[in-house]
Amino acid sequence: MQAGGWLYSILPGLEKIHTNKKDLAASMSHNLEFFNTHPFLVNFVMGIVLSLEQNKADIPTIRAVRVAAMGPLGGIGDALFWLTLVPITAGITSNMAINGNIAGPFLFLLIFNAVQFGLRYFLMNWSYKMGTNAIGILTASAKEFTRAASIMGIFVVGALTVTFGDTKLNLVIPNGHSKIDIQAILDGVLPSMIPLAIVLLLYFLMRKFKWTPLRCILLVLVLGLLGSGFGIWPSIWPK
Incomplete structure (x- = not known):
């Protein structure tokens, strides 16, 4: 080698x-x-x-x-x-x-x-x-x-996930004269739950199915673009 x-x-x-x-x-x-x-x-x-x-x-x-x-x-x-x-x-x-x-x-x-x-x-x-x-x-x-x-590195990765991966849901459900904000409910349970779930998903794919970092990056890119296009995340598309 x-x-x-x-x-x-x-x-x-x-x-x-x-x-x-x-x-x-x-x-x-x-x-x-x-x-x-x-x-x-x-x-x-x-x-x-x-x-x-x-x-x-x-x-x-x-x-x-x-x-x-x-x-x-x-x-x-x-x-x-x-x-x-x-x-x-x-x-x-x-x-x-x-x-x-x-x-x-x-x-x-x-x-x-x-x-x-x-x-x-x-x-x-x-x-x-x-x-x-x-x-x-x-x-x-x-x-x-x-x-x-390794413990220090994992700690830093966790901190970076919250700092730079602040992904939020853009889903609001009408409820009569009020609205239910899904993101607010998730934040009440665990702040930054969405970026944590994405990181755990990528870890699972790499550990279980031997995904490469490049495939994970492409998956995140596709999820970001499609999610923004369908209004799941705050949209990047001009209105």
């Missing part, structure tokens, strides 16, 4: 370490085996592997360390970036963009890339100096860290 990119990334280091062409060929060969981890945390594995290569560790040891390190990083990276950093950063900067501040998208790119590139640099140097000890430090609390980051 990522083996080609992995070898390309560490090749300059391997060429400096292995001056003998046969040793270099053997190292390149085993580094072309299956590899798959989080792209923003891959530098952690690079540092460890290059440290082992420099110390002339045997190939089975390097292979075992590489496989052991790439697994936990997938869960940690998803929790750290996609469930925590991106929702928080996007929530703040998208609000700026909605209010007409052109700095919003640029600030998002600046914060996101500063964090991920800074983390890449730090992990590369730290894991190279620590060697195989870095794996023990990482995996010791990986489960707790991943759970904490």
Whole structure:
């Protein structure tokens, strides 16, 4: 999966370490085996592997360390970036963009890339100096860290759902001389019930039927346009 990119990334280091062409060929060969981890945390594995290569560790040891390190990083990276950093950063900067501040998208790119590139640099140097000890430090609390980051990310997504997904019903039922506002009744039961229901529906579709985010976006777009056209939501169509 990522083996080609992995070898390309560490090749300059391997060429400096292995001056003998046969040793270099053997190292390149085993580094072309299956590899798959989080792209923003891959530098952690690079540092460890290059440290082992420099110390002339045997190939089975390097292979075992590489496989052991790439697994936990997938869960940690998803929790750290996609469930925590991106929702928080996007929530703040998208609000700026909605209010007409052109700095919003640029600030998002600046914060996101500063964090991920800074983390890449730090992990590369730290894991190279620590060697195989870095794996023990990482995996010791990986489960707790991943759970904490996931909870924070879900909390942020819930807050963004209420803030930016304030969908309301436009259904009013005549009742003699008065009218029954369906949205007011729903707000009395649970404020922002409609956006919550939509989010739970999308979660159900992705979890149960393996829907992709793109299909969910298209579904929301269709529901929004049709609902506005038929008067279910406040209309976007000119009267």
